[in-house]
Amino acid sequence: MRWEDLTSSQQQEVEHQMEVISRGAVEMVPADELKQKVMNAVVSGKPLGVKLGLDPTAPDLHVGHTVVLQKLRQFQELGHRVQLIIGDFTGRIGDPTGKSETRKQLSEEDVKHNAQTYKRQIYKLLDPEKTEVYFNSEWLAPMTFAEVIHLSAKVTVARMLERDDFTKRYHGGLPISIHEFFYPLMQGMDSVALNTDVELGGTDQKFNLLMGRTLQKEYGKAAQVIMTMPLIEGLDGVQKMSKSLGNYIGIDEEPNNIYGKAMSVPDELMLKYLELATDMADHECVELKDGLIQGRIHPRDAKMRLAHTLTRMYHGLEAADAAQQHFVTVFQQRTLPGDIKDFILPGEELENGKIQIIKLLTLLGFAASNAEARRSIQQNAVRWNGEKIIEIDSDMTPQTGDIIQMGKRKFARLRLSSGHTHDV
Template sequence: MEWAELTPAQQQEVERQLETAVRGAAEIIPAEELRRKLMKSVTAGVPLNIKLGLDPSAPDIHIGHTVVLHKLRQFQESGHQVQLIIGDFTGRIGDPTGKSETRRQLSEEDVQRNAATYSKQIFKILDPLKTKLLYNSEWLSPMDFAEVVNLAAKVTVARMMERDDFTRRFQSGQAISVHEFFYPLMQGMDSVANGTDIEIGGTDQKFNILMGRTLQKEYGAEPQAVVLMPLLEGLDGVKKMSKSLGNYIGIDEAPNDIYGKTMSVPDELMLKYYEMATDLSNDELASLRQAVDAGTSHPRDVKMRLAHTLVRLYHGAEAADAAQLHFITVFQQRALPEDIATCRVAAEELEDGGLKLVRLLAVTGFAESNSGARRLIEQGAVKLNGVKLTDIGGSVQLQEGDIIQVGKRKLARLSLG
């Protein structure tokens, strides 16, 4: 099919999907094949099969793992079908990528337990209605020895030795077990068995994912296109995010922890985190990038929005608001003078822990009259725990130790009861 055969509306849709598909990608293999597949899908109205393979050896997902999940979600929002393949069979071998020695084989119990944890976490990002959750033991376990020999005959040892980790281990005299050669072959068979159109993965999975293209050709199928995503640096800004290095943000961590950790992300990585690990649209991302480049958005505010976004994604908007308020309170209190005055608010003034804002200003002595209190609120001079209060007729919920502030220098710590 030629580009000129598409209607203007179809051309526009292909370009939109292509822009989203390549967003943040490190490499597209091959780019023209990805475009052709999108053209075919748009004109025929048939969704593409988008694959991600997960080896369930480390079930706790962190923000670095979500990069490929967000890419899958973007394809889902364009109407495509995700094939999420849990490597319950390949997990018994373990992916040798980047390893200097043979990995311990996981037991079937380990694999099933880890797979269940993955399944629970990934649907915080993916749409379950557009996701096929598959286990590769379904097609790999039934293969008999003759089929395995036939599979092995399709790839040479020289090709396997193109992998850097195998080459390094061979040259240094470290053992390479024959069964490790079967890991990329089995991952490639996942694509053959499921008619995968596009496979997503990290750059460290390039060899394994390209094996899918090789085997699809060998078995007479149309080869998949490949979208490789970069590995996300952790909180140190240098090494890839990893639990073992302690530079990670876990998606199951408490909201305050996610928020606080995000605020320690280096400024130069903020936009990359937005691009790779959030649901910001392309237009929102472009506007944010322009504001940062022009210096019209303060890095602290951009990072606070990022922290709020990450908490919202995994715990909801209410938890994100609470985590942001907690951070502001703690951050502001660290900068407060040590000799800050204390104002007592009598228990009889409170109703279910709340008090009219105008009355609060009078009780604390920050306003001599109700009209004076209203004037301060109108001027935007009143803050509670660092959050500006603008509702003249509103009430506020109070807790022991809250900080009331009027202007830049008038501060008081509240004591209730």
Template sequence: MSEVVQENKEKFVLTESQKQEVERQLAIIRRGVMEIIPEEELRRKLERFVVTGQPLKVKLGLDPSAPDIHVGHTVVLQKMRQFQELGHTIQLLIGDYTGRIGDPTGKSETRKQLTEEQVKVNAQSYVEQFGKVLDADRITVHYNSTWLAPLTFENVLELAAKTTVARMLERDDFQKRYNNNLPISVHEFFYPLMQGYDSVALECDIELGGTDQKFNLLMGRNLQKEYGQEPQVIITMPLLEGLDGVQKMSKSLGNYIGVNEAPNEIYGKAMSVPDELMLRYYELATDISNEELEALRNGLADGSIHPRDAKMNLAKTFVRMFHGEEAAQEAENYFKTVFQQRALPTDIPEVTVDLSAYENGEANIVNLAFDLKLVASKGDARRMVQQGAVKVNEEKVDDINRTVKLEDGMVVQVGKRKFAKVKLS
């Protein structure tokens, strides 16, 4: 049996194997997504692909507003990787022009605009870090200044005429600010228009983004219709909860796993992922297959896989993805040695301490932790001591007024992963 599919007045005849390939790709694409708008159009695009061999153009647009990415950012990158492996073209759109405005999504006030130099530095950092998830050799990178910068004022007016103020105020953040008499700068209305015009310029078939980007993504679909193009399909991905299990992952909240962090730090942080979120992290932020994910889900449900083992594998997977197989094995060995066997690591960094700088050769524990650079501030040091998270030669110190005698070779530990060995001079 075969079936006829009509797309853009062209008729395609699908064989059984081609229909199976469409279903296989749909199953992979559906994994972890919040919405596909509309899914039937995605199916037709995939049917066209398996018959003609013409890859779909899949766009991910990002404003380079911060130089470092974390695991939460990789949720959409993992979906892009899946499209990449299915044979489609990845369009990585760096919003070097829109980045000068700043996306107002979710903001209660106008965002500070980035300078051109800040945008360039952050954009380069993004591209380098994306290579940890995507095959960098099979990415087409675009900068939207290429087509936005040359627009004349007449072009801008033509673009602005494609939508209305009422439509813009449908955005939740704009609506809240308007109702609360908070300022909305006119230039902020141009952000979704510019992002939508990116889809017109790239003639993309599919655009990905977080759930908070839905309005902007739909704007691209509408503008493509206005410019006589086949509209893109929208795929929204959920926002990943951070290590606290409540708030979305964010550097400002400190509940994140950074892609560029040291292997031992990534492994240790991943081990603190709440048990109830472990499968969600696997599904959204790792490269394991659907079959492996289902086997893991079933194993945890029937007790054949211990949650601790699953979490250790999650931690190892993250390190492997970002730093390679060797680093992943070393991080696992380090964790087993330090935390499971309660032994001190063998590679504790030495920190030289000038004994003459301390009265009577003794140091307050708060000052010592700060001087050894085990904490970012003395305030952090006090909190860690009060929480019982500071040890000297494996003995807990929980009094912020405690002084310790400085000795050559003494080991100070803060938290689970930070150590320093004192070298007196």
């Protein structure tokens, strides 16, 4: 199919789709093949199969995951179908991307539990009618050992060591298990099994995505185009959003938590979150950006817009309005200081994700002893996100962005460090 063979209306539709698809993407490899695939789809009326793989290594999705989910939703709105792969088989190995050590393998029970949670959460963003959900154990589990050897023969060790994380571990003398080399091969076989046209992933997934393209050619299939999307920094403003780093906003969290965490997003990341992780229209993002630059919009107001939008996306308008009112009542009307210091709460201080309030007050340095911490609680001088702590022996579940207050002058904003959850 050639461009000049298309009608004027077909050309306009292709241009429109390419504009929507490419918006926000880091790379499209190769871009000319993607345009050809879109052309064929427009002329034939046959939708593209657009794939995303998710390994259920933890039970909850966070805002960082939604960057690619938002792009999938755009493909759906253009008439294409989504191939969502729940990596119940690959999840037992764990993608080593970005890791400095071999990742702990999950049990089959953990994977199944997390997979079911994923299926429920993704429909907060995707249209169920246009989403095909697969478990890659369907085609990976039945493979014989001979077939696995045949697969592994298609890629050299030198090619595998092109992956940055493998290279660093190899030169650093850190172990690399043989089974980790099979992860990109298995992800590539997902594309072979489903005849995928386009595969999406974060920029850290480029090697794995290209492997799908390589294996499709090896198995005599049409090669997929890959698209990489930006990674979103977490609430610390530095590292990629991750549950294990505690710098995340979970899409299944309570409305007040989502709203409160979004209000702690660094100012310089507000627009990135709005553009990549929300359903806000482009012209609205441009208006906000211009307003911030020109000083017509206060950063706090823009951040409240972000917080309200994220909460509304996952809990509805009524819940978002209530969360915003709660924030205004608890935080703004209590005139919290603008220079609240962050406190990094080590994961090893938590027990099953919880910490005793007395212990936390001493860790913060708010109280010199447990006795002083108890007295402060008894005197109604301790607040957690604006709510008075009444029970002396309360076990609290801290989240990044929580505000702890003792008396009128002692404030701290919690940041959770790694070591208390698994990454996703």
